[in-house]
Amino acid sequence: MAVQSIITTPLLVILMSLRSYAFTEPSLHRQQPPSKGGVRAAYWPAWSDFSTSSIDTNYFTHIYYAFVQPAPESFNLEITESYKKWAPKYDGIHNIRPRVTTLLSIGGGGNNATLFSEMASSKQNRASFINSTIHVARKHEFNGLDLDWEWPGDEKDMSNLALLLKEWYKALVVEANTSRKSRLLLTSAVYFNSTISLIGNGPRSYPVRAIRKYLDWASPMCFDYNGAWANETGFNAALYDPNSNISTKYGIGSWIGSGVPAEKLVMGLPLYGRAWELKDPNDHGVGAKAVGPAVDTDGSMDYDEILVFNKDTGAKVVYDEVAVSFYSYSGTTWIGYDDGPSITKKVQFARSMGLKGYFFWAIGKDKDWTISKQASNAWGY
Numbered sequence: 001m002a003v004q005s006i007i008t009t010p011l012l013v014i015l016m017s018l019r020s021y022a023f024t025e026p027s028l029h030r031q032q033p034p035s036k037g038g039v040r041a042a043y044w045p046a047w048s049d050f051s052t053s054s055i056d057t058n059y060f061t062h063i064y065y066a067f068v069q070p071a072p073e074s075f076n077l078e079i080t081e082s083y084k085k086w087a088p089k090y091d092g093i094h095n096i097r098p099r100v101t102t103l104l105s106i107g108g109g110g111n112n113a114t115l116f117s118e119m120a121s122s123k124q125n126r127a128s129f130i131n132s133t134i135h136v137a138r139k140h141e142f143n144g145l146d147l148d149w150e151w152p153g154d155e156k157d158m159s160n161l162a163l164l165l166k167e168w169y170k171a172l173v174v175e176a177n178t179s180r181k182s183r184l185l186l187t188s189a190v191y192f193n194s195t196i197s198l199i200g201n202g203p204r205s206y207p208v209r210a211i212r213k214y215l216d217w218a219s220p221m222c223f224d225y226n227g228a229w230a231n232e233t234g235f236n237a238a239l240y241d242p243n244s245n246i247s248t249k250y251g252i253g254s255w256i257g258s259g260v261p262a263e264k265l266v267m268g269l270p271l272y273g274r275a276w277e278l279k280d281p282n283d284h285g286v287g288a289k290a291v292g293p294a295v296d297t298d299g300s301m302d303y304d305e306i307l308v309f310n311k312d313t314g315a316k317v318v319y320d321e322v323a324v325s326f327y328s329y330s331g332t333t334w335i336g337y338d339d340g341p342s343i344t345k346k347v348q349f350a351r352s353m354g355l356k357g358y359f360f361w362a363i364g365k366d367k368d369w370t371i372s373k374q375a376s377n378a379w380g381y
């Protein structure tokens, strides 16, 4: 992996900061009675080499297959030659034991936003897309469909999204009635905030009425708050940020404030961090000047890789109790990330807000289910 290229002197000691008391037990004790039920979900990237048979479903209730795309012009889900190699993978997802609820996710970070915009823009396009999603989901025995459109670009896209969700939901109800099967679930991964203002052109707000009425739940992606696109270090997924509104607390608050009930929100949690190359190794705090991404081309780094990096470089690890996030640094490399204790606090936050659950991006990035297990425990399992 890319990590190995920067490992020079392996040191066995991991230095912990004085602020790292959250590692100790008290924060893990449950203050509230366990809340069974709810959604403990994760996306499974089909391109990863992590096999479905290795997924430990004690920690998950729902697994999303990520991703499929609509084809240009027909807007049917693309099961072309190049996608056919994935067919066994769709079916592989049903071999996971114990069984979980499975959803087919459409779109994702690399999706063609123009194509989604076109698909949503006319009744005919939407109908053709919807029909195809149902067909593929039933053929491969998924229990639900998930839309991860990144991103609706303007207000028009947002109002077309409302129509899409309405027509989609109605089609699912009719299909369930006809097929005498349980209705397919309909969910959507959404921006961490109910209005998108920092990406693309101008602010546009999600259609919260349609989301409330037609989705089983929406999943705010509470991560990617900072990354290599900025020239200073910062946290991937701060729970709180006294100096800005780019935080999970603010984002979840904006969704609830805009009218989506807490019990329809499933909060995103990252199993990865973001790494920078520091301008000056002696300037290594949050907000330190950086010259670009470190380790990988986009600076993203899986949790299991971060543990290896920390161990092998003897990186200094710091817990920031304000942001509820970790960072580590060694030489000119700086990584902002989450570990068990911060994820535990975020799950406790989700519970205290009355949310429906949480989801991870993504399966295969944890270290032997360490974080997945702690999240499950914090939820009440």
Ligand SMILES: *[C@@H]1O[C@H](CO)[C@@H](O)[C@H](O)[C@H]1NC(C)=O
Residues within 6 Å of the ligand: 072, 073, 112, 113, 114, 115, 118
């Ligand atoms: C994205 O979709 C649009 C609309 O169908 C198409 O014109 C464009 O070529 C696509 N872009 C890529 C990179 O495939």
Ligand SMILES: *[C@@H]1O[C@H](CO)[C@@H](O)[C@H](O)[C@H]1NC(C)=O
Residues within 6 Å of the ligand: 127, 128, 131, 132, 135
């Ligand atoms: C719906 O999809 C099925 C399977 O792909 C196809 O046979 C049928 O023609 C489609 N119907 C419409 C109205 O698009």
Ligand SMILES: *[C@@H]1O[C@H](CO)[C@@H](O)[C@H](O)[C@H]1NC(C)=O
Residues within 6 Å of the ligand: 173, 174, 177, 178
């Ligand atoms: C369900 O199916 C029955 C018979 O096929 C039909 O009479 C009824 O209108 C359908 N209901 C819905 C909601 O589609």
Ligand SMILES: *[C@@H]1O[C@H](CO)[C@@H](O)[C@H](O)[C@H]1NC(C)=O
Residues within 6 Å of the ligand: 193, 194, 195, 196, 197, 198, 203, 245, 246, 254
């Ligand atoms: C979050 O949404 C609010 C409106 O609810 C908006 O004022 C703000 O600019 C949004 N923030 C981001 C980062 O998109």
Ligand SMILES: *[C@@H]1O[C@H](CO)[C@@H](O)[C@H](O)[C@H]1NC(C)=O
Residues within 6 Å of the ligand: 229, 230, 231
């Ligand atoms: C980061 O620095 C580069 C090179 O100095 C500059 O081109 C870019 O605009 C900066 N990005 C931001 C977000 O400030």
Ligand SMILES: *[C@@H]1O[C@H](CO)[C@@H](O)[C@H](O)[C@H]1NC(C)=O
Residues within 6 Å of the ligand: 243, 244, 245
């Ligand atoms: C955060 O948002 C609130 C309103 O929701 C606003 O009053 C405040 O100025 C914002 N803070 C920052 C730092 O942008």
